[in-house]
Amino acid sequence: MVPAGTHRYSLNFKGIPYKAVWVEYPDIENTLKDLGIAASATKSDGKTPHYTLPAIYDPATKTGLTESLAIAKYLDEKYPDKPILMPKGTEVSGFVIWIRILFGKESEEWKDVSGWHSERWGRMIQVLEKYE
Numbered sequence: 730m731v732p733a734g735t736h737r738y739s740l741n742f743k744g745i746p747y748k749a750v751w752v753e754y755p756d757i758e759n760t761l762k763d764l765g766i767a768a769s770a771t772k773s774d775g776k777t778p779h780y781t782l783p784a785i786y787d788p789a790t791k792t793g794l795t796e797s798l799a800i801a802k803y804l805d806e807k808y809p810d811k812p813i814l815m816p817k818g819t820e821v822s823g824f825v826i827w828i829r830i831l832f833g834k835e836s837e838e839w840k841d842v843s844g845w846h847s848e849r850w851g852r853m854i855q856v857l858e859k860y861e
């Protein structure tokens with residue numbers, strides 16, 4: 730299992746062995762192309778392929794993919810005997826984690842979101858921090 734970039738959270742949580750590879754921005758496109766991983770979107774011109782991290786390549790199934798949510802769904806589907814990342818109906822937890830990563834723990838945005846549902850989301854993310 731080779732996740733390019735620093736997105737190790739899901740794999741640590743599931744307990745799936747992997748090799749992490751640090752990829753600099755200018756190398757993202759070629760690294761993903763070498764692994765046969767398609768672009769996740771197009772750039773603002775609507776035509777040029779946009780390659781993004783995180784990405785994983787699973788040698789067991791020869792599958793490579795990008796997009797955080799797609800990766801989490803793939804891992805749950807292929808490795809259902811490991812802890813499930815996104816129990817049905819809980820996709821919003823991924824969104825909550827992204828808010829904390831994007832804006833930072835000290836940000837007003839995170840303080841707002843972690844207080845949702847009587848601080849339930851903030852407590853859930855705290856419990857999961859040990860897997861980061």
Ligand SMILES: N[C@@H](CCC(=O)N[C@@H](CS)C(=O)NCC(=O)O)C(=O)O
Nearest residue numbers: 754757780781782783795796797798
């Ligand atoms: N929708 C993507 C967004 C990922 C994303 O924006 N990744 C950034 C790094 S954090 C990236 O790879 N940017 C490459 C670029 O803009 O050229 C996901 O959820 O995985």
